[in-house]
Amino acid sequence: REPIQVTFKLRLCRERPFFGPGTVQLLQLIDETESVRLACQRMGVSYSKGWKMISVMEEELGECIVLR
Numbered sequence: 001r002e003p004i005q006v007t008f009k010l011r012l013c014r015e016r017p018f019f020g021p022g023t024v025q026l027l028q029l030i031d032e033t034e035s036v037r038l039a040c041q042r043m044g045v046s047y048s049k050g051w052k053m054i055s056v057m058e059e060e061l062g063e064c065i066v067l068r
Contacts, residue, residue, distance in 0.1 A: 018060035023053055030066060 012019035022043075029039035040050035054066050 012060075014060045016056065016060065018057045023057060026050055026053055027065070036066065 009021055010019075011017050022045075025043060026039055026045075029042050030036055033039050033042070036050055036054070037047055040047045043050070045053075058065050
């Protein structure tokens with residue numbers, strides 16, 4: 001029998017959720033590809049959806065996360 005493992009998903013919220021597994025994946029892919037467009041393609045989300053995720057995160061944190 002396989003040992004029991006503990007897993008969980010973390011979401012950060014203020015007025016609205018702004019950080020979770022999808023955001024983590026997007027940021028990792030942006031770091032890897034150095035491109036929001038390529039990161040969105042690899043995730044299978046639209047470019048506008050990717051920027052919306054980034055914008056919400058930046059608004060809620062009050063910080064720039066992705067350099068333009």
